[in-house]
Amino acid sequence: VGVLLGYGNGSFAGETAYSTGSAPIAVAVGDFNNDTQLDIVVANFGGNTVGVRLGYSNGSFANQTTYSTGSDPIAVAVGDFNNDTRPDLAVANFNKKTVGVLLRYDRGALKDKITFAPTDGSRLRNFALFDFNNDSLLDIAVVNYGTNNMGVLLGDGR
Numbered sequence: 001v002g003v004l005l006g007y008g009n010g011s012f013a014g015e016t017a018y019s020t021g022s023a024p025i026a027v028a029v030g031d032f033n034n035d036t037q038l039d040i041v042v043a044n045f046g047g048n049t050v051g052v053r054l055g056y057s058n059g060s061f062a063n064q065t066t067y068s069t070g071s072d073p074i075a076v077a078v079g080d081f082n083n084d085t086r087p088d089l090a091v092a093n094f095n096k097k098t099v100g101v102l103l104r105y106d107r108g109a110l111k112d113k114i115t116f117a118p119t120d121g122s123r124l125r126n127f128a129l130f131d132f133n134n135d136s137l138l139d140i141a142v143v144n145y146g147t148n149n150m151g152v153l154l155g156d157g158r
Contacts, residue, residue, distance in 0.1 A: 001027055001042050005059045018053060018061055022046030030078030030087040031055075032104055041089060043073040050076060050091055050102075070096030070115070079129040079138045081155055090140060092124040099124060099140055099153060116140070122147045131155075 001020050004012040021044030029038045037055035044051060048069055053061035070093030081088045086104040093100060101114045122144030132139045137155035144150060 001040060001053075003040070003059070003061070016060070018064070020044055020064070021049045021051050021066060024051075025073075026075045028076045028078050028089075030089075032087060034086070041076050041078065043069070043076045043091060045072050045074060045094070048073065050089065052089075067102060069093055070098050070100055072096070074124065075126045077127065077129050081138050083137065090127070090129065092127050092142065094123050094125070094145070097121055097123055099127065099142065116153050120144070120147060120149070120151070122149065122151075 001024060002015040002017050004015050006012050020042045023046030024042045025045040026043040028041045032039045033054055037057055039055045040053045040061060042051045048071055049066045050069055050073060051064040051066050053064050055061050069091045072094040073091045074094040075092040077090045078087045081101050082103055088104050089102045091100045098115045098117045123146055125143045125145040127140050127142045129138050129140060132152055133154060139155045140153040142151050
């Protein structure tokens with residue numbers, strides 16, 4: 001994954017490249033260890049993992065920590081799914097036809113993967129997070145590949 005730090009005037013420094021897992025396909029950012037520095041999450045389509053690199057205040061990143069996902073993770077997003085004020089991670093798994101949510105705990109560790117599957121068995125291509133039913137819980141809108149439809153998974157806060 002490449003990072004270009006901004007100068008604040010519309011221009012950027014040269015790219016700094018960080019290694020990822022196999023076939024990186026999507027990226028998201030969030031503060032997983034509560035240090036006010038943005039961390040990077042990469043979906044590794046070919047390795048069935050996501051990689052998290054914790055950010056430092058100088059704009060560099062720590063070594064990658066990997067977490068297992070379903071088959072062929074294709075999209076990632078950061079949001080607070082259980083309303084504990086800590087960012088969690090959602091992963092769309094293309095061939096597994098599921099969305100996995102990894103909950104964040106103390107010190108930035110992600111665990112307790114919860115898996116959701118659309119009822120029509122579609123392959124998920126991408127998704128967006130929003131509180132669609134105004135219950136103060138994040139929901140997930142998924143775009144389904146091959147069936148030309150979309151669906152909404154309503155969050156329950158657990």
